[in-house]
Amino acid sequence: EVQLVESGGVVVQPGGSLRLSCAASGFNFDDYTMHWVRQAPGKGLEWVSLISWDGGTTYYADSVKGRFTISRDNSKNSLYLQMNSLRTEDTAFYYCVKDIATDDVFDIWGQGTLVTVSS
Amino acid sequence: AIQLTQSPSSLSASVGDRVTITCRASQGISSALAWYQQKPGKTPKLLIFEASNLDSGVPSRFSGSGSGTDFTLTISSLQPEDLSTYYCQQFNSYPLTFGGGTRVEIK
Secondary structure, X not given: OOEEEEEOOOEEOOOOOEEEEEEEEOOOXXXXXXXXXXXXXXXXXXXXXXXXXXXXXEEEOOOOOOOEEEEEEXXXXXXXXXXXXXXXXXXXXXXXXXXXXXXXXXXXXXXXXXXXXXX | XXXXXXXXXXXXXXXXXXXXXXXXXXXXXXXXXXXXXXXXXXXXXXXXXXXXXXXXXXXXXXEEEEEOOEEXXXXXXXXXXXXXXXXXXXXXXXOOEEOOOEEEEXX
């Protein structure tokens, strides 16, 4: 069974840092582009970042560029999101998402981890 | 960034009704559009990719059409389990973007 399990979501103060992790199983992790997508409570979906299968290519939403860094460790079947200079508007559920191939379509979603930025 | 405008933002329909949701892109995106269904309290699920291709296991009452800037998601016969919010997403260019969502309620 294909599974994505996120961890690392906590309550953090504005300006703080946090690292999210995602453990993947049930598929050849190093064959696929991976993404982070977020959703503020009660709001719509916002794509955050992607990383290519080999880590060589990354893209970011303008709202997080320069503050967030996506990375992966294919030997551990793991995806990461380093979040710095956090703002209250970063409060959201963060989903680890598998690409359908390399097409930037999201076919498998994790259950999400909640990041709350609040003083 | 390409903006996606969904309409309506919400709708209420009866079981068996034909339901149509539209998604308009701020510039042409060819067929680089996907549709997702998010049931209350659940994570999104891929329904359609490349504007009209049903993902595996998606009921045939769902269909997608369109290209360029105008797209539609159609539910041919609404079922109680279709209570959800539906999102379109473009993958023509970065940053990837979603529409604002359409909430479908059952009368």
